[in-house]
Amino acid sequence: MTRRVGVIRFPGTNCEFDTVDAVRVLGGEAEILWHGDSSLKNVEAIVIPGGFAHGDYLRCGAIARFSPVMEAVASFAREGGPVLGICNGFQVLTEAGLLPGALQKNVGMKFLCSMQQVEFVSTQNVLGKGSAAGDRLQIPINHFEGNYVCSPEILSRLETQEQIVLRYTDNPNGSMKDIAGVCNESGNVVGMMPHPERATSALMGSSDGAALLKSFLST
């Protein structure tokens, strides 16, 4: 069981408290780490939560990548530490080069806020413990730039190396191959557009996100 999760806060982050709360409800410890600090304070896992880091100016995640904490996150990821980017956190991880591809504006130019069904494609990553490929989950999305794109070469590598973590069963935003989440080659860094921290209790409409976070806490 991972005891201590660091949840990174940039100026403009707005899902850090939901994430801390979800981790605590699931039995982990969580603390918020400021983007301007270059230390990760010996946490055992990192979540980059949703929001609008640095106002999303230029491109979502483009400026967050230069925050001092990101260098520490990159070394932590290289050493195999578990890192999860949710929504804006996913965008930050792609801009930082820790995950392949990019997220652009949704097809149809609509901000999407809805419960969405996603399906596990690969479980060979920090979110997949206890789940099987094909498992379906109800997890909400809340984004304008969630349309996953990458080059055809990267896409075929993602498929052959089992780096597609989650796909939408009913593609809401135009993502290539219905991609909702991807991981790096070793599976310790995952990014996803849906918000598992907002689906941890039946009272929230779904508790399916708990399975992903429990897996994350146990790696």
Next chain:
Amino acid sequence: MRFEAKIEVSPRDGIANPEGSTIERALPALGFEMTHNVRVGKLIRLEVEAESVDAARLLVEDMCSRFLTNPVIEDASVEVLEI
């Protein structure tokens, strides 16, 4: 010397451009059914100090590849003028 750079950031060929597609679908409502291939990018203007126009261009191209564009989805064309 000081130079002005105009950086045209455009969506890469082959990458879908949702903004352009949405505008393209709206234009016929105003009678512009003859419009095709709408692509939306952005224009960045900045001033830069450098020894020469070539040096200024190199600096701006470096900014583009490391920060101002995301090479996964965007291309940049740079114009540099002495001011």
